[in-house]
Amino acid sequence: MHADDLSRRKFLKVSGAATLGAAAISTGMIRCATPTATDPEHGTFTFDISDAQFSGLTVVGGSAYCVLTNPDFPAIVIRTGQNELKAFSSKCTHQQCKINLPQNGISVCPCHQSRFDTSGAIISGPASNQPAYTASLSGTTLTITA
Numbered sequence: 435m436h437a438d439d440l441s442r443r444k445f446l447k448v449s450g451a452a453t454l455g456a457a458a459i460s461t462g463m464i465r466c467a468t469p470t471a472t473d474p475e476h477g478t479f480t481f482d483i484s485d486a487q488f489s490g491l492t493v494v495g496g497s498a499y500c501v502l503t504n505p506d507f508p509a510i511v512i513r514t515g516q517n518e519l520k521a522f523s524s525k526c527t528h529q530q531c532k533i534n535l536p537q538n539g540i541s542v543c544p545c546h547q548s549r550f551d552t553s554g555a556i557i558s559g560p561a562s563n564q565p566a567y568t569a570s571l572s573g574t575t576l577t578i579t580a
C-alpha cells in the first residue's frame with residue numbers, strides 16, 4: 435500500500451464523517467425552525483373582524499366560523515361578552531361532521547344531534563367535549579391560538 439492510498443483513505447473517512455455530521459445538524463435545524471410542520475392544526479391565527487364574513491362577532495351573543503388551516507372544519511368563535519370570546523373546533527369528536535354555529539348559545543352537530551355549550555363542552559352526546567381554543571380581541575383584531 436502506498437502512502438498516497440493511505441492518505442486518500444484517511445481523507446475519505448474524515449470527509450464522510452463530516453458530511454454525516456452536517457446532515458444530522460441540518461436535519462435538527464430544520465425541525466427546530468419549523469416546529470408546527472408536523473402539526474399544522476396548531477398555531478396562532480389573526481383575523482380582522484371588521485371584514486363582512488365576521489359580522490356575527492360584532493355583537494355579544496354573535497358567532498362566526500374562522501378558518502385556521504382546514505376550510506372544511508373552521509373554528510367556531512362566539513362572542514360571549516364585550517371583551518370575551520370562546521372558540522372551539524367545528525370538527526365533531528364523534529364522527530367528524532361539521533358542527534353548526536350556535537343558536538341561543540347552543541351548537542348542534544347535524545349528524546347525530548350532539549349539543550355543545552359556548553366553550554365546546556358537551557351538553558348531550560354521543561360526542562364528547564370539543565377541543566377548545568383561546569380567543570381574544572384587541573380592537574378589531576381577533577387572535578385565536580389553537
Ligand code: FES
Nearest residue numbers: 526528529543546
Ligand atoms: S358526528 Fe357529531 S354527533 Fe355524530
